[in-house]
Amino acid sequence: MTDTPLISSPEHSVEGFVREFLRELNFTQGTVLERASTNDTYLALARTVRHYLMARWMETTTAHYRRQPKAVAYLSAEFLLGRQLDNALLAADLEEIAAEALASLGLDLDVLRQAEVEPGLGNGGLGRLAACFIDSLATMSVPAIGYGIRYEYGIFRQTFVDGRQFEEPDHWLDNGSPWEFAHPEHEVTVSFGGHTEKYTEGEGEDAVERSRWVPGWQVLGVPYNYMVPGYRNGRVNTLRLWSARATHAFDLKIFNYGDYAEAVRAQTFAENITKVLYPEDSTPQGKELRLQQQYFFVACSLRDFIDQLLPEGFDLHRLHERICFQLNDTHPVIAVPELMRILVDDHGFAWDEAWEVTRRCFAYTCHTLLPEALEVWPVELLGRLLPRHLEIIYRINDEFLDEVRETFGDDELLVRRMSIIAEHPFRAVRMAHLATVAATKVNGVAELHSQLLRDKVLADFANLWPDKFTNVTNGVTPRRFVRLANPGLSALVTEAIGDGWVTDLDRLRELEPFADDPEFRRRFREVKSANKQRLVELLERRDGITVPTDTMLDVMVKRLHEYKRQTLKILHVISLYDRIVSGELDVDQVVPRTIVFGAKAAPGYVMAKEIIALINHVGTVVNAHPVASRVLHVAFPANYDVTVAETLVPAADLSEQISLAGKEASGTGNMKFALNGALTIGTDDGANVEIRQLVGDDHFFLFGLTEPEAAAIAETGYRPSAYYEENPTLRRALDLVAKGEFSGGDRSVFEPVVSNLLGEDRFMVLADFQSYLDAQDRVEAYYRDPEAWSRSAVLNVARSGFFSSDRSMRDYLDRIWHAEPLGD
Known part of the structure; x- marks a missing residue:
């Protein structure tokens, strides 16, 4: 590679920015300022800002190639990036220059911000965590590349019809995507289907029997690069997302015969792979498409790293010295047999050589405690779609089980439990087992979660390899979720302790003395009030939702899943409503409260959709009631995303983290709320445990069963109806739902929710109901004292620096x- 000179960044001045902006507007958008649309000016602005980062990006990429340091490849099916403009302005230190330059042209930066459409590349915490991690790696100057999928429509755009969730395509690419760079010249061919055949390589004593994959069909993977800038450090890493297209997209002969649909069939079939995030997999076709998706992106990524990022002639026996492929949950685990296939089939490695390299190149992060969330793939499907990979998995498993028998003896029950291949209820490949066998390290994402992985979920593996298991508690980037999302708080903190906290969040500890300063607390409350006003304006503009500004803001935003227990929260709302309407509570003595929900349910998750409908119907009744609405308001904005979170999180007073203990792996929303001065009401679950330990019991509202208590109740036989029968408050709340109070008198509408709670209640909502109400009573009493509440809120900020994604990366x-930052 020659030392090609790089073009320097544009002039870092208002005048220089104006010149770059007008050049983009005129020569890329093809318009003049007087006739430009808002989208024209936004695209010109985005491309202008990226110019300031591109020289640094080229320099970083060139340095990585020339110096060949050990790097991290983060393999993730999701990267929930959020809007890019503000983050790029912050990283490049262009906020003030851009605002002044645009103002000189009669443009408003705030207006152009609103024109950006958030990339639909993730679902929830998993994707947002990945985005935080790659931000931190760039900020810490660690050589890293993120690999994922460029979903054309993302997950879906959520709308509500009569309170029920409906899914629409998320057209996030329609108006242009100025932050990505397509590189079709680096496309990768990915194979599927077909069969394998044996052949002999060499002759005589040197003869070796090998396998050859004869694919049935192929697609192309086209890379799209995104810049991942570090915070004002001159480093810009890369996120590479893959889009599928056909090897032969258009058949002119068929087209000319008039069969237009058949002429583009191959293109349509191939592009389906990257149409949507997590295709609905309740059908065989959906399952197959999801497996295609997972293999497609890891096959592209491994080939890309080996072929494009390693120098010519690199000895792949030393691959582990150059890279660690981090498996972000089970979605990328098919990369393990793919690397074995590349080494053995394509590069002629002996099996043992390839396995030695492979097991040193992967690490696995498990993000769940729910057995159903640990992916399994039917052997029939995997063998039909990826026949060579199934052969490789079988051999890995055979050799692994030999090791198990050698270590533990002929305990066939243990062997069956640990086998990568499950036999019942159907033969399937357990991807978490495969990842654990192959990985050099397996980590959970909070102390409690990692302990439960060792003790319960993967206990047999922990007994075999105790040193393989470790913990890395999740974190969030302070750049996006404090510095950008909460400018008022950021300014207040910087005034108090300086600006070093943006890259060293432990420095927030220096705020502790200010919690006892009445003037600081007053200004902190002013910031919180201003943030609530921003939220009110956003919900009115975006959703047509009107909410009061002078109430406690009680927030529960996360993916809709029964274990997260949105049902517990809505039962609390129903109970408050019932007690107010019945006169049990004097409305003038109730602390006014606005409850905001935000959540999407997976398209095929029927119960989750029922819970969304119940929340919306309860909100309709509560908000319209002449008495209850004076102190109680429910809001559920549709299509909750990172952009909404950046306004909602800084405004929150109370953070709802109420999953059943032992079910939430970590959470990251809980960290964002605490960092922005919300107090948490929560169970001892996931990272709540560490939040409570750090902020202190006096500044956290703990309730509910512990994990051992919940496990003991489940083991002896949980009878949810007993709690219903013994608790009149709970009984009245459930009866209101059952009698049709929130469904126009129709008792059948929410019968499935009621029956589920009274019959199974797998996540013990009813068992924790009274404890939760008692904790909410403590919340209400404490909130009446604004000085005490704001002192606790400041201490939550001061003591939450541990939850920086920078610390997670360290x-x-x-x-x-065991990689190192790249110095100058």
């Missing part, structure tokens, strides 16, 4: 990756 680097 832990990964020290405990798992």
Whole structure:
């Protein structure tokens, strides 16, 4: 590679910015300022800002190639990036220059911000975590690349019809995507289907029997690069997302015969792979498409790293010295047999050589405690779609089970439990087992979660390889979720302790003395009030939702799943409503409260959709009631995303983290709320445990069963109806739902929700109901004292620096990756 000179960044001045902006507007958008649309000016602005980062990006990429340091490849099916403009302005230190330059042209930066459409590349915490991690790696100057999928329509755009969720395509690419760079010249061919055949390589004593994959069909993977800028450090890493297209997209001969649909069939079939995030997999076709999707992106990514990012002639026996592939949950685990296939089939490695390399190149993060969330793939499907990979998995499993028998003896029950291949209820590949066998390290994402992985979920593996298991508690980037999302708080903190906290969040500890300063607390409350006003304006503009500004803001935003227990929260709302309407509570003595929900349910998750409908119907009744609405308001904005979170999180007073203990892996929303001065009401679950330990019991509202208590109740036989029968408050709340109070008198509408709670209640909502109400009573009493509440809120901010994704990255680097920041 020659030392090609790089073009320097544009002039870092208002005048220089104006010149770059007008050049983009005129020569890329093809318009003049007087006739430009808002989208024209936004695209010109985005491309202008990226110019300031591109020289640094080229320099970083060139340095990585020339110096060949050990790097991290973060393999994730999701990267929930959020809007890019503000983050790029912040990283490049262009906020003031851009605002002044645009103002000189009669344009408003705030207006152009609203024109950006958030990339639909993730679902929830998993994707947002991945985005935080790659931000931190760039800020810490660690050589890293993110690999994922460029979903054309993302997950879906959520709308409500009569309170029920409906899914629409998320057309996030329709108006242009100025932050991505397509590189079709680096496309990768990915194979599927077909069969394998044996052949002999060499002759005589040197003869070796090998396998050859004869694919049935192929698609192309086209890379799209995104810049991942570090915070004002001159480093810009890369996120590479893959889009599928056909090898032969258009058949002119068939077209000319008039069969237009058949002429583009191959293109349509191939592009389906990257149409949507997590295709609905309740059908065989959906399952097959999801497996195609997972293999497609890891096959592209491994080939890309080996073929494009390693120098010519690199000895792949030393691959582990150059890279650690981090498996973000089970979605990318098919990369393990794919690397074995590349080494053995394409590069002629002996099996043992390839396995030695492979097991040193992967690390696995498990993000769940729910057995149903640990992916399994039917052997029939995997063998039909990826026949060579199934052969490789079988051999890995055979050799692994030999090791198990050698270590533990002929305990066939243990062997069956640990086998990568499950036999019942159908033969399937357990992807979490495959990842655990192959990975150099396996980590959970909070102390409690990691302990439960070792003790319960993967206990047999932990007994075999105790040193393989470790913990890395999740974190969030302070750049996006404090510095950008909460400018008022950021300014207040910087005034108090300086600006070093943006890259060293532990420095927030210096705020502790200010919690006892009445003037600081007053200004903190002013910031919170201003943030609530911003939220009110956003909900009115975006959703047509009107909410009061002078109430406690009680927030529960997360993916809709029964274990997260949105049902517990809505039962609390129903109970408050019932007690107010019945006169049990004097409305003038109730602390006014606005409850905001935000959640999407997976398209095929029927019960989750029923819960969404119940929340919306309860909100309709509560908000319209002449008495209850004076102190109680429910809002559920549709299509909750990162952009909404950046306004909602800084405004929140109370953070709802109420999953059944032992079910939430970590959470990251809980961290964002605490960092922005919300107090948490929560169970001892996931990272709540560490939040409570750090902020202190006096500044956290703990309730509910512990994990051992919940496990004991489940083991002895949980009878939810007993709690219903013994608790009149709970009984009245459930009866209101059952009698049709929130469904126009129709008792059948929410019967499935009621029956589920009274019959199974797998996540013990009814068992924790009274404890939760008692904790909410403590919340209400405490909120009446604004000085005490704001003192606790300041201490939550001051003591939450541990939850920086920068700290998470340091832990990964020290405990798992053993890579180093790249110096100048």
